[in-house]
Amino acid sequence: MTIRTRAGAALVALAFMAPLPALATKPKPTIDLGTPDGAMAASRKIQCSLTDNKPVTFSWRGDMYSRVEGERDRLLFKVEGMNVRQCVTVTDPQKGTGFKLVSREILLYLDPQTGEVVRKWKNPWTGEEVDVLHIANDPVNSTSWPVGRDGKPLQWTGQSQGDHWWNTLTVPLFYSNPLAGDYQKQIGGFYHATEMFNFFGNLSDLTNARSDSAEVRVGWVRMSGWLPWMNMSGRSGAVYFHTAGRKLNSWDELPAVLKNEIKASYPEYVGPPPGDDPRPNETSWSYFKKKVKPAGAAAH
Numbered sequence: 001m002t003i004r005t006r007a008g009a010a011l012v013a014l015a016f017m018a019p020l021p022a023l024a025t026k027p028k029p030t031i032d033l034g035t036p037d038g039a040m041a042a043s044r045k046i047q048c049s050l051t052d053n054k055p056v057t058f059s060w061r062g063d064m065y066s067r068v069e070g071e072r073d074r075l076l077f078k079v080e081g082m083n084v085r086q087c088v089t090v091t092d093p094q095k096g097t098g099f100k101l102v103s104r105e106i107l108l109y110l111d112p113q114t115g116e117v118v119r120k121w122k123n124p125w126t127g128e129e130v131d132v133l134h135i136a137n138d139p140v141n142s143t144s145w146p147v148g149r150d151g152k153p154l155q156w157t158g159q160s161q162g163d164h165w166w167n168t169l170t171v172p173l174f175y176s177n178p179l180a181g182d183y184q185k186q187i188g189g190f191y192h193a194t195e196m197f198n199f200f201g202n203l204s205d206l207t208n209a210r211s212d213s214a215e216v217r218v219g220w221v222r223m224s225g226w227l228p229w230m231n232m233s234g235r236s237g238a239v240y241f242h243t244a245g246r247k248l249n250s251w252d253e254l255p256a257v258l259k260n261e262i263k264a265s266y267p268e269y270v271g272p273p274p275g276d277d278p279r280p281n282e283t284s285w286s287y288f289k290k291k292v293k294p295a296g297a298a299a300h
Contacts (some may be wrong), residue, residue: 015039029209036146042206042214043144044099046167046199048087050212055272058083059254060220060245064109076123078115079219079241081107082258084106084251088275090143098145102273104138108261116259123230133229133291136266137282139273160203169197178286179228191285193224216247220283228288 003226031045032038048056060081066074083105106168109118109132122129146154158167171191180189198219206214223240227231248254251270254262262269273279 031207033156036153039154040146045214052088057248057251060243062243078110084272086272095145100143102141102277107135163203165203167199171195196221219244
């Protein structure tokens with residue numbers, strides 16, 4: 001059709017310039033944190049992924065200090081840690097549908113000045129040179145359900161303000177030390193420590209039902225007694241770790257010091273354990289027991 005008048009041309013031009021009616025947009029599906037299923041989904045997005053058998057890697061770094069009554073705290077090591085994991089869906093007739101997290105983790109002790117992996121360490125309190133045993137816990141698994149151990153529905157324990165969420169988790173630990181003997185209740189020999197976690201992220205990301213994972217930043221602190229490989233022979237004192245990190249986009253984003261050490265000594269840490277991993281969890285103390293033989297009794 002040909003426009004033959006100036007008035008007609010102007011009307012057509014105005015028609016093209018006029019705003020189009022707003023298109024109806026569907027609201028994004030969201031995860032309701034006020035329901036047990038929503039709390040479960042959010043927890044799984046933080047810890048791993050809503051997709052079964054999808055590997056996820058966390059990385060963190062920080063410092064390790066000593067604490068001895070009457071002296072200044074000492075920076076003993078820099079530390080670099082990682083955890084590679086995956087989640088799988090599990091069901092139970094009573095508990096409902098939950099997820100199992102299977103993972104393995106490493107923490108390396110680094111020289112505070114050079115940043116290099118420490119193999120031998122001269123104990124400043126005893127003068128003894130000892131072999132350093134880095135943390136290599138495999139596996140570290142757990143299972144989460146939409147009901148708690150008390151039988152009550154799971155609740156979201158995080159807090160939020162604006163588009164920010166955070167969650168604080170304190171884990172006091174007190175159990176029989178696997179390195180001690182049969183009379184721990186009578187003479188002591190318990191593992192006593194506290195682990196403190198802080199998780200942070202964006203609420204819109206966490207509650208977006210269209211994404212299967214969430215961006216997460218994490219802080220980790222641990223207070224415990226001397227590490228067994230330090231050979232402290234019951235001296236009073238403690239150590240504490242203060243670290244921070246995040247969930248990575250991929251395993252390849254790990255720092256070079258971790259990737260090099262994994263390639264050389266822990267090749268299985270390029271991926272998580274299988275989803276049906278039945279093994280009991282490893283700890284720093286049970287790992288030490290596997291790797292180091294007890295010292296013989298002193299001669300008299």
